[in-house]
Amino acid sequence: MGGYPKLPYNAQTKVIEFKSIKTFSNIDKKTIYDRTMEWLALTFGSLTSVLNYSNLDNGKIIVKGWFEVYYKIDVETFWTSKKEKANSVKCNFTYILQ
Numbered sequence: 001m002g003g004y005p006k007l008p009y010n011a012q013t014k015v016i017e018f019k020s021i022k023t024f025s026n027i028d029k030k031t032i033y034d035r036t037m038e039w040l041a042l043t044f045g046s047l048t049s050v051l052n053y054s055n056l057d058n059g060k061i062i063v064k065g066w067f068e069v070y071y072k073i074d075v076e077t078f079w080t081s082k083k084e085k086a087n088s089v090k091c092n093f094t095y096i097l098q
Contacts, residue, residue, distance in 0.1 A: 029059050036061060036097055063095040 007016045024032055033056050037047075040063060044050045053062035068088045075085045 030056065033059060033061070059098055061095075061097040063097070064093070066090050066092045 008018060009015075010017050037054070040051070040061070041047055044063070044065065047063075050063045050065040051061070052064050053060065055061075067090075069091055070086060070088045072084055073087050074082050077083055
């Protein structure tokens with residue numbers, strides 16, 4: 001509601017794709033892995049419903065879930081009067097952290 005930001009939409013795959021690469025040369029892999037798992041636990045609560053893959057050896061974590069986006073639409077009622085209605089759509093996401 002209130003407008004949407006421009007999103008990096010891939011017209012071929014029909015998905016919104018964000019990619020960000022961060023390197024931490026002064027922090028070891030285990031510390032980064034542990035801090036990432038802590039952030040995921042704080043962000044999502046129980047990880048059992050969203051964590052799909054986790055491997056310290058290759059440093060890869062995959063998290064999948066969904067959230068709702070709310071927006072307003074105009075609908076026509078039975079007597080052809082227009083009415084504003086709040087609606088929502090379920091958006092799936094996948095985080096691949098490596």
